[in-house]
């Protein structure tokens with residue numbers, strides 16, 4: 001399992017972006033993970049609290065958007081969802097496809113708040 | 125009320141590592157140093173194979189070894205006895221090395237006078253395959269007791285390997301291991317992989333492996 005190391009990398013990158021944009025507070029970190037990516041969302045979520053421990057992101061929410069794994073049948077030229085029916089084409093029932101999506105793993109965006117220094121400080 | 129806004133990043137998490145890896149690979153090429161990333165499950169024979177490899181090549185070239193096996197220096201000491209230069213990398217329980225850690229290791233080792241650097245990666249068949257270390261080539265070891273169906277279970281590892289060493293051939297008769305079936309399974313994932321049966325214990329089959337390394341190192345010169 002390497003999700004912890006990866007999560008540290010993600011946090012480092014977010015930290016750099018936040019600094020570059022002089023952000024007061026990051027409310028959400030949004031990741032995109034493909035259904036057949038080699039990182040598992042469940043483990044990412046489990047590692048997250050450890051990775052943000054003693055950083056500015058302890059109160060930041062982690063959002064993971066799933067990207068469906070789609071393939072295109074080489075024979076029928078139709079696009080279908082690979083997670084159903086063992087990845088067989090709904091038309092010819094073969095497993096002869098080009099992978100179109102599903103292995104993504106990226107930092108999509110961060111949602112930031114400007115004004116207060118942290119969640120508990122008063123805003124006017 | 126706070127102003128909320130969205131900062132788009134849209135970056136693959138592995139992209140930064142890939143970039144650093146490529147930079148390292150390029151700089152090693154310029155300096156004529158060949159970096160081999162050696163991967164396998166724990167106990168498949170990385171250290172034993174390395175000792176044999178050093179013995180076979182150390183009269184012809186200067187070799188440095190980076191040991192990344194999980195926070196113990198047993199392997200590093202074994203290697204040190206061969207006379208090769210060695211550094212122990214402390215990965216802090218990480219299951220793989222990335223390009224940045226590899227570069228730091230190389231800096232600690234010192235690369236100027238070396239022809240060949242081998243990174244003994246963390247014993248693991250999953251995670252190291254996903255991180256480009258910046259190596260010139262990747263080799264992986266599969267030992268006979270692990271079974272000939274491993275390429276089906278760990279496709280990525282076999283896909284990124286330039287060479288697959290099949291180790292512990294000396295005990296093959298005691299296992300239900302079919303070398304031809306294994307080769308077929310590897311080729312399903314990686315038609316170009318070079319597959320070499322060896323025994324790091326007896327030294328059997330080492331010569332084709334050493335020749336492959338010699339060729340690669342020459343190409344880097």
Ligand SMILES: Nc1nc2c(ncn2[C@@H]2O[C@H](COP(=O)(O)OP(=O)(O)O)[C@@H](O)[C@H]2O)c(=O)[nH]1
Nearest residue numbers: 166167168169170171172291292295323324325
């Ligand atoms: N029978 C046999 N045992 C081997 C061979 N190569 C390594 N071993 C043994 O396998 C164990 C693990 O080897 P080691 O090199 O430490 O594996 P590593 O964890 O991949 O570095 C040790 O007990 C070695 O003596 C081989 O070719 N044949």
Ligand SMILES: [Mg+2]
Nearest residue numbers: 170171193199
């Ligand atoms: Mg070892």
Ligand SMILES: [Zn+2]
Nearest residue numbers: 073076089092
């Ligand atoms: Zn079809």
